[in-house]
Amino acid sequence: MGAPFLITIAAMALLSSLAVASDPSPSQDFCVAINDPNTAVFVNGKICKHPKVVNADDFFFQGLNKLGNAANQQGCNVTSANANNLAGLNTLGVSLARLDFFPYGLNPPHTHPRATEVLFVLEGTLHVGFVTSNPPNNMKNQLFTKTLNLGEIFIPFPLKKKEGLIHFQFNVGKMNVVAFVGFSSQNPRVNTIANAVFGSNPPISPDVITKVLLLDNKVIDLLEA
């Protein structure tokens, strides 16, 4: 391989990494077309503020020092600083969240349709894991887990463009856990698997769920309840 070829490859890699920079997809669920282009102008789902009236507070958020109240069914509370409450993040492709867990609290299996993440444990012991998608024939989806302590980091989806991988976090210690998550999106969104499958309105037909889980209808009714 000659040097020009290698340079071409390097340039292509650089270009493609620029092309797939964070937040490549629209941040709204749908975009209903309008005929009059003057009706409104949206950038990434938000109208932009005039630069003349932008000030430092537009890039400022406070409160991530505060304990989120995890006294709920899951024992987990997520406090997010994203483009919805930190307006300066719009179009920047990053955001941050604080996770609080009570002992044995769970952030149930979920995906972020729009982001990959880096998770950092500040306090306590947190069991984290993710599952690969689309295994080749005769293989099972593979689970990767780790139990993290103070100062340790885990990446729930190590491959770029694998934003949708199912992952979870579980407090296995007897004390509270505080963790922070950085996202590659201004608003990563969340899709909680059990809520979507068992908690939809109206419920998915038990016949469908039965086939998926190989359980009988009575158990499915119980799960959906």
Ligand SMILES: *[C@@H]1O[C@H](CO)[C@@H](O)[C@H](O)[C@H]1NC(C)=O
């Ligand atoms: C998370 O904690 C905040 C602050 O205490 C509280 O207002 C909010 O209701 C909690 N959310 C859940 C889902 O428990």
